[in-house]
Structures are given as structure tokens and as C-alpha cells.
Amino acid sequence: MLVPHSYRGKLIVVEGIDGSGKSTQIDLLYKWLKAQGKSVHFTEWNSSPLVKSTTRFGKKEKIFTPTTFSLIQATDFADRWENYLLPLLKAGVIVLADRYAFTAFARDVARGVSRSWVRNLYAFAPQPDLVFYFQVPVNVAVERILSGRAKLKYYEAGMDLGLSDNKVTSFRLFQQRIVNEYDAMIEEFGFTVIDGTLPVEMQQNLVRKTVRKLLRGWEGLPTPEKLAQRAREAYKARQSEVTHEEPVGAGVVMDEAAVITSTAHEEAA
Incomplete structure (x- = not known):
């Protein structure tokens, strides 16, 4: 054998x-x-x-x-x-x-x-x-x-x-x-x-x-076409995640605005 x-x-x-x-x-x-x-x-x-x-x-x-x-x-x-x-x-x-x-x-x-x-x-x-x-x-x-x-x-x-x-x-x-x-x-x-x-x-x-x-269940060397397809799918998935995410820094801006407003009221009093 x-x-x-x-x-x-x-x-x-x-x-x-x-x-x-x-x-x-x-x-x-x-x-x-x-x-x-x-x-x-x-x-x-x-x-x-x-x-x-x-x-x-x-x-x-x-x-x-x-x-x-x-x-x-x-x-x-x-x-x-x-x-x-x-x-x-x-x-x-x-x-x-x-x-x-x-x-x-x-x-x-x-x-x-x-x-x-x-x-x-x-x-x-x-x-x-x-x-x-x-x-x-x-x-x-x-x-x-x-x-x-x-x-x-x-x-x-x-x-x-x-x-x-x-x-x-x-x-x-x-x-x-x-x-x-x-x-x-x-x-x-x-x-x-x-x-x-x-x-x-x-x-x-x-x-x-x-x-x-x-x-069945075996993964060999991907072809260039398959690699390109995977890259496209990964890019689309990432774009979808970015679209649904809260804009970066939005919470910080809101907190800062609240602090400024509060300070202004105290000074006016």
C-alpha cells in the first residue's frame, strides 16, 4: 500500500x-x-x-x-x-x-x-x-x-x-x-x-x-474569483455596520452642550 x-x-x-x-x-x-x-x-x-x-x-x-x-x-x-x-x-x-x-x-x-x-x-x-x-x-x-x-x-x-x-x-x-x-x-x-x-x-x-x-466540509485554496467575492462581501458587511452605527463623538457633543447651558443659567442667576 x-x-x-x-x-x-x-x-x-x-x-x-x-x-x-x-x-x-x-x-x-x-x-x-x-x-x-x-x-x-x-x-x-x-x-x-x-x-x-x-x-x-x-x-x-x-x-x-x-x-x-x-x-x-x-x-x-x-x-x-x-x-x-x-x-x-x-x-x-x-x-x-x-x-x-x-x-x-x-x-x-x-x-x-x-x-x-x-x-x-x-x-x-x-x-x-x-x-x-x-x-x-x-x-x-x-x-x-x-x-x-x-x-x-x-x-x-x-x-x-x-x-x-x-x-x-x-x-x-x-x-x-x-x-x-x-x-x-x-x-x-x-x-x-x-x-x-x-x-x-x-x-x-x-x-x-x-x-x-x-x-464535503473541505476548504481548499480559494480561486482569485472567490477571493474577490469574499472581499466584496466583507466590504458590504462593513458598510452596513457603519451605516447603522451612532455617529462617532455624538454623545460627547451632547454632554458638552448640556454643561454649557447649565453654566449659563447659573451665571444669569
Whole structure:
């Protein structure tokens, strides 16, 4: 198990095989949270500028072994975690991650890397507050991918594993291995399982219901808009108080007037 974090922010992750629909769901969740006035940051797998060129070169030349591929992905993740995600979580931001360490736990092991070795490699990564696992049959996911993609990429299809000379067949076999790893992690890491074959709206309703429960009574980093609104409300409240207050010094003036009048009467007598 990963160690639970104690940061002010919230870390919400979506996982699933390619074609599971997780990216659509996290995009909808991001827009919904923004509309709720929350401070939200989105991050995705394999997006660090530190190793981008190296990753591109290695894939193009097809020189990655399962271990070197695992290490380059871990470097990418570590850079994003240290320089982007950690500071945001400390500040109180909601971080939405399209894939987390669990992607490595599934893909790397599916490529034959030691399960315990990969887990130790990501030991610095804390347990997210929520992990949504979008579970779909491999055939459904493959059909979605093939209908929206001109062709499969070499490593995406698992061609480096020698599972089949046919890319589509290799992709199916590779994805099934990944599914097996994901399914084995459900209880271990407390995944919230979402049926990825349900209508998009129904899935999103389930996601929002779970997120609402997580954020109930929680106050994160206010957005600039919310800070401005609070300032306006505080100003209006102060103005209202000033309007209803007795003018400053009014009582003193009245007392002084009474003393002067009394003195004048005594002198006249």
C-alpha cells in the first residue's frame, strides 16, 4: 500500500486501459469542479518536459527494454510530482491525474518487470484521496481505440513483447495483461470501480457523487474569483455596520452642550 498523504489539497486519479473512457470522465470532472469555483489542476501521464525528447527518441528507434521503459516513465512521473503536483497539493489545490503510479504497476508488470521492483520505484508517491478505475472488457476498449485511431503505435500495441506479429492481436493480448493487473489492484489500493460500459452521463453522475462526498466540509485554496467575492462581501458587511452605527463623538457633543447651558443659567442667576 502507498502511504496516505497529509497535504491540504486533494488528489483524484483516474485509471483504466486505453479506450476505457477515463479521459472523457476526468475532463468532465475538471470542468464541473471549475464551475463550482474550485482551484483545480490537471495532469496527465508521460507529460514531463524533462524527458520528453528522450522518450520520443527511444520510441522512434524502438530501443527501450521493459526495464529502461519503466525507468524513463518513473523519471517523468518523479519530475512532475516534485515540481508541479506536490507544491499544488501543499497549497490546497485539487489535482486531477489522468493516470498515476498504478499505470506503471499495471503496464510494467504486464511487460514482465518485477511487481515488487516497480512498487519500490514509486514508493515516494502517496496514496491518492480517490482512484477511479474505469473497468471495461478488452474487446470494447479495442473497438473504441480502433474506431478513432488511424493505426496503433509500436509500444502501445505491446509489439516489443513478441506476443504477435499482428498489431491488433498484440494490442488485445497486451491490454488483457494490463486488465489482469488492474483487477488485482482493486482491493489492494481501494479503487472505486466504475462500469466503463455505462452511458457517459451515468458514469459522470457516479463520479460527481463520490467527489461531493470527498469534498464535503473541505476548504481548499480559494480561486482569485472567490477571493474577490469574499472581499466584496466583507466590504458590504462593513458598510452596513457603519451605516447603522451612532455617529462617532455624538454623545460627547451632547454632554458638552448640556454643561454649557447649565453654566449659563447659573451665571444669569
